[in-house]
Amino acid sequence: MARHLSARPAWPEGYQSAVALAFDLDGPTGDAMLNKSLKDNMRYFTEGSYGPFRALPRLLDLLKKYQLSATFFIPTWVLEHWPERCERIIEDGHEVAYHGHRHEVFINCNSEQQLEIMEHSKAIFKQRLGVQPVGFRTPSGDWNSDTAKLLFEFGVQYSSSMRGDDRPYFHLNEGKVGLVEIPGRWDIDDYSALALFELPSFPSGGDRISPYQQVASNWCHEFEGYHQQGLCWTTILHPKVSAKPGRLKILDTLFKQIRSHDDVWVSHCSQIAKWWRSNYDN
Numbered sequence: 001m002a003r004h005l006s007a008r009p010a011w012p013e014g015y016q017s018a019v020a021l022a023f024d025l026d027g028p029t030g031d032a033m034l035n036k037s038l039k040d041n042m043r044y045f046t047e048g049s050y051g052p053f054r055a056l057p058r059l060l061d062l063l064k065k066y067q068l069s070a071t072f073f074i075p076t077w078v079l080e081h082w083p084e085r086c087e088r089i090i091e092d093g094h095e096v097a098y099h100g101h102r103h104e105v106f107i108n109c110n111s112e113q114q115l116e117i118m119e120h121s122k123a124i125f126k127q128r129l130g131v132q133p134v135g136f137r138t139p140s141g142d143w144n145s146d147t148a149k150l151l152f153e154f155g156v157q158y159s160s161s162m163r164g165d166d167r168p169y170f171h172l173n174e175g176k177v178g179l180v181e182i183p184g185r186w187d188i189d190d191y192s193a194l195a196l197f198e199l200p201s202f203p204s205g206g207d208r209i210s211p212y213q214q215v216a217s218n219w220c221h222e223f224e225g226y227h228q229q230g231l232c233w234t235t236i237l238h239p240k241v242s243a244k245p246g247r248l249k250i251l252d253t254l255f256k257q258i259r260s261h262d263d264v265w266v267s268h269c270s271q272i273a274k275w276w277r278s279n280y281d282n
């Protein structure tokens with residue numbers, strides 16, 4: 001079925017909209033860790049390790065309370081260091097997907113380097129969790145001109161890395177449909193409302209934390225907007241940022257709002273991508 005540009009997507013079983021809750025379990029990986037030994041930056045390390053070690057179990061409990069299933073994008077360095085924590089993600093029925101090994105910035109990697117990261121991650125997912133992911137979210141939000149093609153040829157089925165729509169779409173691969181994209185938004189990234197940056201201050205101008213009730217309200221409004229228009233909403237949330245004790249109420253409010261509708265298809269990114277590939281050709 002061709003997708004008319006202004007059309008509402010059709011979702012399975014008459015659902016009105018789709019929600020792919022997604023969390024990036026970055027832990028201490030990221031720019032500050034890429035070229036350094038972990039021991040060089042213990043303060044940063046402990047800030048990040050709070051995510052898989054402490055915040056993740058709390059988030060999994062909350063997801064269970066609302067019977068919500070999510071997708072976790074995991075740098076495999078985190079999986080290697082907190083394997084038991086990550087095992088519970090699988091045990092609870094969630095999806096895991098690629099997010100680099102040490103959260104490498106793919107736009108700075110050539111084809112060989114990108115492929116090496118993917119091969120390395122694939123082996124670790126198989127060894128530690130016995131799974132082969134089919135999804136990818138680019139670390140740090142950008143990728144190279146060859147990344148979509150490289151991922152598709154590697155066997156990845158979907159990405160949740162880009163913007164540009166509020167419905168899934170395809171990346172073209174030599175004129176044919178390639179990866180399904182499930183686009184997100186920076187302002188539905190918890191960093192934009194809840195992260196404290198000191199060194200460097202980002203964005204320049206200083207640190208800021210938004211009032212929690214306002215954040216909950218914003219996210220609920222965004223979800224409601226997508227739902228009313230029959231679209232596909234995904235999140236870019238990080239356990240180390242939004243699954244802290246006082247912030248859990250924000251997630252609780254959001255999850256309750258999603259569950260207040262019985263016509264929302266809450267599913268893994270992989271299922272939404274599969275639906276899109278089976279029902280659309282553009």
Ligand SMILES: [Zn+2]
Pocket residue numbers: 024026099103139140
């Ligand atoms: Zn990340």
